[in-house]
Amino acid sequence: MQQLRIPGPTPCPPEVLKAIGRQMINHRGKEFAQIMRDITPKLQQVFQTKNDVFILTGSGTGGMEAAVVNTLSPGDKVLAASCGNFGDRFAEIAEIFGAEVKRLNFEWGKPVDPDAVRQALKADSGIKAVLVTQNETSTGVTNDLKSITAVAKEFDKLILVDAISGLGSIDLPVDAWHCDVVITASQKGWMVPPGLAMVSVSEKAWQAYAKAKMPRYYWDFKLAKDYLEKGQTPATPAVSVFFGLAVALDMMLAEGLSKVFARHAKIAGIARNGAKSMGLSILPEEKYASNTVSAIKASDKLNVSKLLKLLEDEHGVVLAGGQGILSGKIFRIGHLGWVTEKDIKEVMDAIAEVIPQASS
Amino acid sequence: MQQLRIPGPTPCPPEVLKAIGRQMINHRGKEFAQIMRDITPKLQQVFQTKNDVFILTGSGTGGMEAAVVNTLSPGDKVLAASCGNFGDRFAEIAEIFGAEVKRLNFEWGKPVDPDAVRQALKADSGIKAVLVTQNETSTGVTNDLKSITAVAKEFDKLILVDAISGLGSIDLPVDAWHCDVVITASQKGWMVPPGLAMVSVSEKAWQAYAKAKMPRYYWDFKLAKDYLEKGQTPATPAVSVFFGLAVALDMMLAEGLSKVFARHAKIAGIARNGAKSMGLSILPEEKYASNTVSAIKASDKLNVSKLLKLLEDEHGVVLAGGQGILSGKIFRIGHLGWVTEKDIKEVMDAIAEVIPQASS
Numbered sequence: 001m002q003q004l005r006i007p008g009p010t011p012c013p014p015e016v017l018k019a020i021g022r023q024m025i026n027h028r029g030k031e032f033a034q035i036m037r038d039i040t041p042k043l044q045q046v047f048q049t050k051n052d053v054f055i056l057t058g059s060g061t062g063g064m065e066a067a068v069v070n071t072l073s074p075g076d077k078v079l080a081a082s083c084g085n086f087g088d089r090f091a092e093i094a095e096i097f098g099a100e101v102k103r104l105n106f107e108w109g110k111p112v113d114p115d116a117v118r119q120a121l122k123a124d125s126g127i128k129a130v131l132v133t134q135n136e137t138s139t140g141v142t143n144d145l146k147s148i149t150a151v152a153k154e155f156d157k158l159i160l161v162d163a164i165s166g167l168g169s170i171d172l173p174v175d176a177w178h179c180d181v182v183i184t185a186s187q188k189g190w191m192v193p194p195g196l197a198m199v200s201v202s203e204k205a206w207q208a209y210a211k212a213k214m215p216r217y218y219w220d221f222k223l224a225k226d227y228l229e230k231g232q233t234p235a236t237p238a239v240s241v242f243f244g245l246a247v248a249l250d251m252m253l254a255e256g257l258s259k260v261f262a263r264h265a266k267i268a269g270i271a272r273n274g275a276k277s278m279g280l281s282i283l284p285e286e287k288y289a290s291n292t293v294s295a296i297k298a299s300d301k302l303n304v305s306k307l308l309k310l311l312e313d314e315h316g317v318v319l320a321g322g323q324g325i326l327s328g329k330i331f332r333i334g335h336l337g338w339v340t341e342k343d344i345k346e347v348m349d350a351i352a353e354v355i356p357q358a359s360s
Numbered sequence: 361m362q363q364l365r366i367p368g369p370t371p372c373p374p375e376v377l378k379a380i381g382r383q384m385i386n387h388r389g390k391e392f393a394q395i396m397r398d399i400t401p402k403l404q405q406v407f408q409t410k411n412d413v414f415i416l417t418g419s420g421t422g423g424m425e426a427a428v429v430n431t432l433s434p435g436d437k438v439l440a441a442s443c444g445n446f447g448d449r450f451a452e453i454a455e456i457f458g459a460e461v462k463r464l465n466f467e468w469g470k471p472v473d474p475d476a477v478r479q480a481l482k483a484d485s486g487i488k489a490v491l492v493t494q495n496e497t498s499t500g501v502t503n504d505l506k507s508i509t510a511v512a513k514e515f516d517k518l519i520l521v522d523a524i525s526g527l528g529s530i531d532l533p534v535d536a537w538h539c540d541v542v543i544t545a546s547q548k549g550w551m552v553p554p555g556l557a558m559v560s561v562s563e564k565a566w567q568a569y570a571k572a573k574m575p576r577y578y579w580d581f582k583l584a585k586d587y588l589e590k591g592q593t594p595a596t597p598a599v600s601v602f603f604g605l606a607v608a609l610d611m612m613l614a615e616g617l618s619k620v621f622a623r624h625a626k627i628a629g630i631a632r633n634g635a636k637s638m639g640l641s642i643l644p645e646e647k648y649a650s651n652t653v654s655a656i657k658a659s660d661k662l663n664v665s666k667l668l669k670l671l672e673d674e675h676g677v678v679l680a681g682g683q684g685i686l687s688g689k690i691f692r693i694g695h696l697g698w699v700t701e702k703d704i705k706e707v708m709d710a711i712a713e714v715i716p717q718a719s720s
Contacts, residue, residue, distance in 0.1 A: 022377070
């Protein structure tokens with residue numbers, strides 16, 4: 001069997017795959033409504049929120065677009081704190097839809113500095129919202145979201161959080177940290193195939209919605225809310241992925257949220273220590289190293305594409321390379337969702353075995 | 361087994377469901393690229409086009425939004441020819457994104473009149489694009505798309521076609537009829553669960569793209585094209601649905617397009633004749649009655665919600681009611697995709713059996 005250890009899609013448990021392969025049902029019928037009414041409060045539990053939670057048919061990027069277009073107007077000043085590829089994407093989406101984006105960029109591999117966010121907000125009182133990434137998949141950095149959201153709260157700003165690759169695997173208490181819109185996606189820690197983005201929407205975000213003038217139809221939160229009351233979605237949902245999500249949520253809640261987080265932390269530690277024992281180093285400082293994706297620096301001698309090819313061809317281990325400026329300089333191990341200590345040990349053993357061949 | 365006969369999601373063949381339940385793979389790896397390169401020309405075959413065809417993760421409505429935002433600018437004058445709920449939706453999307461929409465509405469149950477389109481285009485040379493529905497799911501009307509697109513061509517207008525519930529089941533030669541953007545969705549005649557919208561983009565649509573200023577990121581056609589060259593999609597795709605689509609396309613092409621169309625025509629005839637033999641009438645004139653969805657008028661004595669409930673509870677037959685102004689006045693049978701003569705005969709027998717109980 002393949003060890004698919006990229007930062008999503010993640011492997012799905014057999015129970016989830018069985019559910020995914022179920023025959024179609026009426027998406028406007030009683031059974032589907034029951035699924036919506038069953039899933040939604042469970043999602044709220046994992047989001048640790050009383051806010052509305054909507055399930056949108058699309059990729060996580062669609063969820064990011066939804067967060068932007070439902071809360072902002074063209075011309076709104078926005079602070080985009082970015083420390084990697086996905087932070088940049090969030091900024092780009094806001095810019096394309098007409099926001100005036102002030103970019104606060106951090107070196108790839110470093111976290112977003114909450115103090116720098118404070119300085120930026122202090123320097124410009126016209127900023128309406130802060131965009132930030134909880135877990136930057138491109139660099140394996142988990143930001144200190146608690147401090148960042150506290151700063152945004154201090155200045156009473158709207159805060160939109162891309163938590164796509166972290167939520168459900170790394171603690172993110174949405175209400176306690178006053179997050180206004182939080183986005184995640186099914187193919188990450190949720191152990192479900194891609195096709196759904198899940199977003200939470202706070203009261204403050206609804207107030208922003210009421211004034212927001214960016215155009216929206218497919219991603220419209222109000223439509224999602226109106227239909228959810230009927231146990232439906234505005235357009236035809238990805239029914240199979242809903243079937244899978246229902247099963248996966250039960251598995252997550254049966255394990256218990258704190259145990260899910262602890263498992264991710266432990267497994268990430270095995271990955272990091274394994275890499276270090278091979279003489280490799282982790283891109284971010286240990287304190288900010290992500291529990292869902294490890295970005296490992298390649299030594300000068302290590303050929304990353306050769307490493308990835310050998311791992312896949314000879315060990316069935318599928319990892320990811322670096323994105324953008326980190327291409328060829330790092331490789332990334334996804335250890336989120338359906339993953340055990342044994343899985344990650346196998347992966348690390350395979351890496352240790354092929355490194356000599358992949359080095360010059 | 362349930363007879364799910366709504367106009368989508370449609371039932372999926374067991375081969376498709378088996379594929380849907382496959383374990384995840386790397387969406388940026390060789391195998392997925394192979395699937396993209398295998399599926400895309402097969403989709404072009406069914407679309408009967410040499411145009412680009414993209415597969416977007418989202419509902420059909422997302423594909424409609426994509427068609428609008430990739431080809432138009434705010435302020436562009438657009439003629440929206442509508443004869444039902446989905447035609448109205450297309451107009452609404454264009455309006456929300458800032459187009460100046462001239463609505464050409466036809467009574468629900470009647471088709472779009474190509475001559476009226478000609479008059480409207482003649483009356484206002486400023487119109488840039490025509491929006492039209494091939495097969496109006498809400499009323500069971502198939503428009504004379506050949507004539508409508510010929511009119512648009514006569515005036516050299518861009519034509520955007522919502523073919524969501526018709527393409528793949530009803531003949532629509534995209535190139536021969538000069539359609540610029542054509543949208544369909546996986547859960548219709550394609551026999552696959554919902555989650556993917558498929559769109560074709562003509563050379564003329566690309567010229568429009570180059571000037572179009574509506575904001576777009578998630579639905580951006582250029583991004584889709586750039587990634588398709590690598591056998592990828594810009595954001596993480598609904599991998600499971602791709603697995604299913606690959607299998608379903610092979611089934612469709614093995615049956616042969618003209619046979620698929622003929623099967624739909626024959627089965628639709630059985631539905632219409634069956635209804636007439638019960639003393640019921642079809643909403644649209646026979647000439648425009650759709651081969652994928654039959655809208656059947658309820659007599660004054662027939663209680664539609666009672667009919668639908670009895671069919672589902674006692675016969676496992678799931679049909680759809682009317683939408684909007686047709687709610688309670690019609691019921692709809694979806695007969696598209698994975699459907700046989702035997703299936704539709706069972707459905708008609710069940711209807712005949714419950715009608716007395718559902719009538720007052």
